[in-house]
Amino acid sequence: MDVVLEETGPGRAVVGDPVLEIRNLSVDYGYDEDPVHVLREVSLTLHRGEVLGLAGESGCGKSTLAYAATRLLPPPGLVTGGEVMFTDRDGSRRDLLALSDTELRASRWQDTAIVFQGAMNSLNPVFRVGRQIADGIRAHRPGMGRAESLEKAAELLELVGISTDRLRSYPHQLSGGMRQRVMIAMALALDPQVLIMDEPTTALDVVMQRQIVEQIADLRERLGFSVVFITHDVSLLIEIADRIAIMYAGEIVEDAAAQDVYRRPRHPYARGLLHSFPPLRGPKRELGGIPGSPPDLAALPSGCAFRARCPYVLDACAAVRPELVTPAVAGDDPRRTVACLRHEPERVAAAGFEPVPVPPELAAR
Incomplete structure (x- = not known):
């Protein structure tokens, strides 16, 4: 560029x-x-x-x-x-x-x-x-x-x-x-x-x-x-x-190159969005979706706003609000950011919770 x-x-x-x-x-x-x-x-x-x-x-x-x-x-x-x-x-x-x-x-x-x-x-x-x-x-x-x-x-x-x-x-x-x-x-x-x-x-x-x-x-x-x-x-x-930013409940939850978001989503919400439509090419896959509804912005829950709908929720998600950070995945573009506690083991530990490894599907390469 x-x-x-x-x-x-x-x-x-x-x-x-x-x-x-x-x-x-x-x-x-x-x-x-x-x-x-x-x-x-x-x-x-x-x-x-x-x-x-x-x-x-x-x-x-x-x-x-x-x-x-x-x-x-x-x-x-x-x-x-x-x-x-x-x-x-x-x-x-x-x-x-x-x-x-x-x-x-x-x-x-x-x-x-x-x-x-x-x-x-x-x-x-x-x-x-x-x-x-x-x-x-x-x-x-x-x-x-x-x-x-x-x-x-x-x-x-x-x-x-x-x-x-x-x-x-x-x-x-x-x-x-x-x-x-x-x-x-x-x-x-x-x-x-x-x-x-x-x-x-x-x-x-x-x-x-x-x-x-x-x-x-x-x-x-x-x-x-x-x-x-x-x-x-x-x-x-x-x-x-060229690049895609994913928003949820008034915040950016993932920001990365378009192909990285498509092939290697790091946030559970981004992954849910991508599995709600058929793939553009390649083998067929079962469509998923995101259960529940977006939160009421007038009464947002504590911690992560997505936790009530997230299949990867942790105990820490109710107490700690995620911040945009570079994902804890080796080889990722350093300019990529994601707001998910699955990628913030240090903050999870600092809050007194047990850190959990990043699930393979959120760390695909």
Whole structure:
């Protein structure tokens, strides 16, 4: 990962350098004395040119993380701590959570852009799609004329595989897949460095899902932006993501290269997710699943939030909260992290419990 994006020199951006760093981000819902802690000190790093997949069950905090990091979190959501550091192409850094309203408006769509889950709800139903794209461009490029902005909108539609004669179409005249492509075109209008996609293939058939995923991969290769791809479908991420972070109950529980997560999951929850869909290739296997339901975020249990559903639960799991650490498995990528006491024998022993060896299926190589 050492391909230079620009000419080499001080402060130049290099593929593989961090472009977006979320540090200890915490989010509460509610303004009273007993708010719900939806995100608890979440840390995540997106590298330049990378596709980072963010997966987990509904309600685990994936979308909340994206909206909080981009300051789009609606009330009663409240960011209670943390930083979101963005590194520009020239090497300058700034905390998105500390920007003024004017600075934030200039940064949106130019530094970071987001494709929302419901394209029909994101597009104005009474304006043609060409005008909506052009208006967004002119809002950030006030010197650009109407004709020039519409020409740029036409180029963007062609970029995502839509004929330019669709500029005059209203959102309801487009299929679900075409509306999602319009949203991708709009997000790419100002050449952002980070593209956040919040379940962009939801409600699309599998053929259209495949087309959208392939198009995102192609555009990433051509334009060089970084992607945060949010979905509950881990099988989809394995095909497109370079790295996958698994969320559960408002925390990251595993963060590793996509192929490592797929072939050698270290967290019981990640393993359960992977066994809930058929393998992409190879011999058939019995599908499993994860018993029970995610915990109530307003009344999280002590220790590990996953322990009530975990087949590998220890006595220590009720008393000790796991931390993200490098798994205690020889030969693992040192950048890989997992939050499971099965991989923290020292903390288990320090808490007065008997350490237990890592099960073979959580230590496969």
